[in-house]
Amino acid sequence: MVEASTGAGAVLRLIRGGATTRTQLALTTGLSRSTLAERVHALLVLGLVTETHGASTGGRPPATLIFNPTAGVVLATSVYSDFCRVAVCDLDAKPLIEHTVELDPDAASDAVVRAAALEALALAGVAPERVWAVGVGVDEPPAHPATPFAGDGPVLVDRHVNLLALAEQWTHWREVDHLLYVFVGASIECGIVSHGKVHRGARGAAGGLGHIRVRGYEDVLCPCGNTGCLEAAVGGRALAEQLTAQGLRADSAADVAALARNGVGPAVQAVRTAGRAIGEVLAECVNFYNPGAIVLGGELAEASHHLLAGLRETAFARSLPMATRDLIVSPAHLAADAGTLGAAVMAIEHVLAEAYVDRTANGH
Ligand SMILES: [Zn+2]
Structure with a gap:
């Protein structure tokens, strides 16, 4: 049993983990029917969960709750000395598009990386406002990470090896x-x-x-x-x-x-x-x-x-x-270029973390 204060974020975690019915969720969380309904409603409004009603074959089949990875996108970037790779990914870290841009090792700047990110978004047909978070892989994290993309979402930076x-x-x-x-x-x-x-x-x-x-x-x-x-x-x-x-x-x-x-x-x-x-x-x-x-x-x-x-x-x-x-x-x-996938995972796990989802569900 999870505590009765279980928020929308914890319910989302259970749904991502394979709990698909309200009955299962109620049993696992110990939440009352009405509180659970509120949590699920918040996730439905955010688009993070979809509810489908199976074809009825006599009797009423239970509604199925499924995590919706297309609710938002994250931007994953790997910055090396002579090139950078940008991937626009759904919330399952599936790339919608990957875009590689050469960098001049002597003149590589945040502006070039930012431009590459915007190009990738344009290629994917995704508006910058739909980016929930940005994950960036670098050789050495700078003391003050630059923002590779001027959106509102959080920007997370880590070393390639960690990603x-x-x-x-x-x-x-x-x-x-x-x-x-x-x-x-x-x-x-x-x-x-x-x-x-x-x-x-x-x-x-x-x-x-x-x-x-x-x-x-x-x-x-x-x-x-x-x-x-x-x-x-x-x-x-x-x-x-x-x-x-x-x-x-x-x-x-x-x-x-x-x-x-x-x-x-x-x-x-x-x-x-x-x-x-x-x-x-x-x-x-x-x-x-x-x-x-x-x-x-x-x-x-x-x-x-x-x-x-x-x-x-x-x-x-x-x-x-x-x-x-x-x-x-x-x-x-995975091959040595999988750091971009890791950058996507870092961004996704940040915005789908329980406390973060709770805050988003409560309108911050
Ligand atoms: Zn040494």
């Missing part, structure tokens, strides 16, 4: 309460999703996996000023440099991945070694955080099973048995 983690959890790992998404590309980063929410830490710096010290690389200097950082030791950029020194052509994490995928010996070895080093650091994270799943994404993870194999060797060997019982270690299901 990748959120997208992955939302689409494939709903049953996992504690998920670590490890991105292994040029950089090594980690997104933490706990009970469906991104864990950012006190100052947004949680998940700084790349700057944890790893054994055996004490002489490697990291741009952060420390030595022996995981990313400086075995990140995609570091591996590309190592392979270049061995006479191979590798300028990026993607190049390293391609070489490993083609079975080029030194590249396979480098990726496997990287996997072991990452696994060693993750073993400590597993002991400390006890995740239900570790999901591996990024160019190097996508490219080859060698990274995962190396990681498994050390992550399991060095973790406490209690923490690794039932631990899932898996490649990510």
Whole structure:
């Protein structure tokens, strides 16, 4: 039983979770018929729920309440140094349109991103007033996030890796309460999703996996000023440099991945070694955080099973048995461009959060 003060937001959550009749909702919430009717009415007025009456085949079939993802749209934006991707999505994070615009790395400005957002809305035939919220993915969140779109809705900004983690959890790992998404590309980063929410830490710096010290690389200097950082030791950029020194052509994490995928010996070895080093650091994270799943994404993870194999060797060997019982270690299901989906999910979960829906239902 939920408390009798259950608001429209909580009722919406139950309907999104599959409760489809007033009888089910009344049983779950303990609300009186009249109060429940008020809550449902508010959701019907907002358009967030539709009520259908099935074809009568003798007797009166109960009305079915269904979440209506077309009640509004959110704008999802991923901003990188040389391009940005904008998606106009419904409230199920289904893109109505995706629009990519190249950015000049030296002259990228908020105005360009804003223009791209307005173009995407025009292409989707959606009036700016219909945007409920904007989600933005960036490399590093600025202290004062700029508004990429001048609407009235809230603008939420987060790092790409956190949004990748959120997208992955939302689409494939709903049953996992504690998920670590490890991105292994040029950089090594980690997104933490706990009970469906991104864990950012006190100052947004949680998940700084790349700057944890790893054994055996004490002489490697990291741009952060420390030595022996995981990313400086075995990140995609570091591996590309190592392979270049061995006479191979590798300028990026993607190049390293391609070489490993083609079975080029030194590249396979480098990726496997990287996997072991990452696994060693993750073993400590597993002991400390006890995740239900570790999901591996990024160019190097996508490219080859060698990274995962190396990681498994050390992550399991060095973790406490209690923490690794039932631990899932898996490649990510979504590609590295799924951050835009994560930005949509962030915006949707914000405007469909219980308290937010309650306020909207009460006219703020
Ligand atoms: Zn560092």
